[in-house]
Amino acid sequence: xxxxxxxxxxxxxxxxxxxxxxxxxxxxxxxxxxxxxxxxxxxxxxxxxxxxxxxxxxxxxxxxxxxxxxxxxxxxxxxxxxxxxxxxxxxxxxxxxxxxxxxxxxxxxxxxxxxxxxxxxxxxxxxxxxxxxxxxxxxxxxxxxxxxxxxxxxxxxxxxxxxxxxxxxxxxxxxxxxxxxxxxxxxxxxxxxxxxxxxxxxxxxxxxxxxxxxxxxxxxxxxxxxxxxxxxxxxxxxxxxxxxxxxxxxxxxxxxxxx
Numbered sequence: 651x652x653x654x655x656x657x658x659x660x661x662x663x664x665x666x667x668x669x670x671x672x673x674x675x676x677x678x679x680x681x682x683x684x685x686x687x688x689x690x691x692x693x694x695x696x697x698x699x700x701x702x703x704x705x706x707x708x709x710x711x712x713x714x715x716x717x718x719x720x721x722x723x724x725x726x727x728x729x730x731x732x733x734x735x736x737x738x739x740x741x742x743x744x745x746x747x748x749x750x751x752x753x754x755x756x757x758x759x760x761x762x763x764x765x766x767x768x769x770x771x772x773x774x775x776x777x778x779x780x781x782x783x784x785x786x787x788x789x790x791x792x793x794x795x796x797x798x799x800x801x802x803x804x805x806x807x808x809x810x811x812x813x814x815x816x817x818x819x820x821x822x823x824x825x826x827x828x829x830x831x832x833x834x835x836x837x838x839x840x841x842x843x844x845x846x847x848x849x850x851x852x853x854x855x856x857x858x859x860x861x862x863x864x865x866x867x868x869x870x871x872x873x874x875x876x877x878x879x880x881x882x883x884x885x886x887x888x889x890x891x892x893x894x895x896x897x898x899x900x901x902x903x904x905x906x907x908x909x
Contacts, residue, residue: 653680656753656807657732659723661716662740663688666697672738673701675746681736682706686723689713716804717818717825724817727810735808744805748845752807755843761812763833765798766805766845786827789872793879794834795887798842801830805845812838823864824871831875835883837890 658681662669669685676683685701687694687709698707708722720737727735736752738744748766755764770780786801804826816832818825834840875883 655733656681656736657723657727657730657734658683658736658738659686659720659727660684660738660740661686661688661719661723661804662690662694663713663716663719664690664692664694665740665742666690666693668742669694669740670697670701672740672742672744672746673705676738676749677704679746679749682730682732684708684723684726685740686719688715688719715822715825717821717823717828720825720829721817724808724810733809733811735810737804737806737808739804743847743849744803745846745848748805751843751845752805755841756807756809759839759841761809762839762841763809763830764807764841764843765800765830766803767800767842768803768845768847770800786868789875790827790830790834793831793872793875793883795884796834796840798830798840800842801827803845803847809838820867820871822867824868827868828871828875831883835886837887 658676658679660669660672660676660683662685673683673685683705685698685705685707687698687707689710689712691713695709698709701707706726708726723737724735734756736749738746744766752764752766756762770783783800783802787798790801791797806826808829813833813836816829816836818828820828830840
């Protein structure tokens with residue numbers, strides 16, 4: 651795997667206190683780092699200024715949401731010709747030391763979407779995170795017929811070339827579930843790997859999750875995907891199964907003739 655094949659995208663919104671440490675840890679791996687400043691209102695721009703010659707900075711004034719930030723990062727990576735995009739959060743919960751785990755897995759499965767799997771039973775895991783993840787895992791299985799232990803983590807390696815023009819159409823937290831479902835429908839293999847996670851003490855955490863409106867947005871997305879799964883997702887999956895089976899059946903006689 652060539653370092654020039656991978657671009658690291660860090661979306662951020664009002665995480666100035668942890669952003670520099672995250673950037674420094676990722677820069678050790680010699681990938682191009684793209685920080686998407688999603689309309690931060692704290693001192694994020696001040697913290698980013700010393701890095702202006704080391705990383706690519708995409709910034710805009712109005713907060714548009716994580717999904718929109720990821721879309722901006724994906725588009726930049728595509729324009730630069732990258733084959734893969736590695737994403738991680740800017741709050742310090744993901745450890746850059748786990749990046750080689752993603753690289754090793756993509757070397758085994760070059761066209762796969764590699765998703766981190768956090769230990770959701772550790773002592774300092776926020777309860778709302780555990781519930782949200784179980785909720786999301788359930789609906790991912792309903793929409794795709796596949797099981798995934800952690801559908802909420804932002805630590806992922808996307809096969810950008812395989813995804814082609816697949817970009818999130820939702821703009822906030824629900825975008826990451828959307829991307830998993832749509833990649834599964836497209837037939838992209840999804841691989842889960844265990845990762846470590848750090849959660850700061852509760853008084854130091856910065857959370858932008860809005861329980862009411864964000865839960866509503868996720869529920870609306872799940873309703874839409876439940877309909878699309880019936881009329882598109884499962885039919886495409888069944889057709890793909892039949893196509894692969896027919897190729898195998900056609901291949902058998904050719905082997906007999908050669909004998």
